[in-house]
Amino acid sequence: ETGVTQTPRHLVMGMTNKKSLKCEQHLGHNAMYWYKQSAKKPLELMFVYNFKEQTENNSVPSRFSPECPNSSHLFLHLHTLQPEDSALYLCASSFTTSITAETQYFGPGTRLLVL
């Protein structure tokens, strides 16, 4: 599946900058996810949206602010980040979050470097 796109693919930002990551899915799904992948750490779920409603916030610092205007688009707004926030940020989508675990399809990720 290549139905999930992310922009930008690479981003370098200073600690005082504000930037946004964008994710778009073309699969007709209703649930979208943000994951963080740091070096030598498992993928960590950050946020889950189902039908535009946030259903999970995995204790993410407030310097990360998600936005889901519709089921096809998901944003992650970044401000005053720290160097330890440098990571690969992956977006995923699934048909929905439901009783049965739907398969999540991932985008290519945004590789973020915070200086």
Next chain:
Amino acid sequence: AQKVTQAQTEISVVEKEDVTLDCVYETRDTTYYLFWYKQPPSGELVFLIRRNSFDEQNEISGRYSWNFQKSTSSFNFTITASQVVDSAVYFCALSGYGSGNTGKLIFGQGTTLQVKP
């Protein structure tokens, strides 16, 4: 608590060798789902398989096969006749089931597979 362990950090094989990637999970749920994903150097996680806990049949898809053993809480992945294009990081993941399910996937640490020509 749910947990996934992939004890093999890195595996290196020569092309055409068979290789098995181990995955051991922990969960108190009686119903759950297991997944395998492949992450090539490009970064995108590619879905390989989804299996629910009631289906213990082994599955084969081309050169890929999966061995699900509930008794040992393992869901191992074997690549037969490996190829250079199989070089990637492979992740095993676990998800719950039920009305409280938020779609959260618990990932293992990943196994880096290098297939040398």
